Amino acid sequence: EAGVTQSPRYAVLQEGQAVSFWCDPISGHDTLYWYQQPRDQGPQLLVYFRDEAVIDNSQLPSDRFSAVRPKGTNSTLKIQSAKQGDTATYLCASSFYSGGGAEQFFGPGTRLTVL
């Protein structure tokens, strides 16, 4: 069974540029998460979906970040106008919701550097 896949693996931008990250969750997993992991810190949740619905996007900087999961499978996270403070690794995870919670499985991440 394939794990969570993400692309690209690396991205380097100038401030003000836009970038998109793509995630393919584990087949059959209905819940998909996007996390931001700054260097030397733990991951911090940005947004998560169950099927195509956004469940929580309270930590997503809505003025510049957006995330979609239109068919309840793959997902795209976009940064409209990147800032140096966005430099971090962006992680995607998926799980199968079973009421009380479920084990999350992570992709390899996209390491973003904003110059």
Next chain:
Amino acid sequence: GQQVQQSPASLVLQEGENAELQCNFSSTATRLQWFYQHPGGRLVSLFYNPSGTKHTGRLTSTTVTNERRSSLHISSSQTTDSGTYFCAIDTNTGKLTFGDGTVLTVKP
């Protein structure tokens, strides 16, 4: 305050020594996961352990939910165990809150 506190922040061992990593959390967790992350690598789930004790190979996780603590024990450490270990909890919100991790270095 921080919901998940891990200790120590860093740990250096000689190969063969044992390690004990601690995780304390401020809310009742409905789910707790321990993860391993090699520098530059993906997060690998070690244990999904809401309560009790679980073993896999040289790793043991013990969670006492009503005392809001969990530990990860690594026996007979190897250089390949080097990396960062994260504890993360879910308080029935559907999302994980991570600690800042313990950086483990095992020297040959």
